[in-house]
Structures are given as structure tokens and as C-alpha cells.
Amino acid sequence: MNCPACGSSDMRQLNNGNWQCGSCGAVTAGSSGLGCARP
Numbered sequence: 001m002n003c004p005a006c007g008s009s010d011m012r013q014l015n016n017g018n019w020q021c022g023s024c025g026a027v028t029a030g031s032s033g034l035g036c037a038r039p
Helices: none
Strands: 011-013 020-023
Touching: none
Parallel strands: none
Antiparallel strands: 011 020
């Protein structure tokens, strides 16, 4: 799983089921990191 907007493959799942991108703190809903973007 990766997050192109952050340029990082460091994804972690949060307590609420969202995914956070480790390098920039972006969060996306659901199980796919492809939609995450900078907050």
C-alpha cells in the first residue's frame, strides 16, 4: 500500500479505520491509501 501524494509507502491504520501516511500525516478513509492527500 502506498500514498503517492506523500511519496511514502509507510501507511498505518488508525483506530477509526482510516489510514495515515507516515511521511506527511495525510489521512484517507477506507482501506485504500491511493486516495490520500495532504491535509
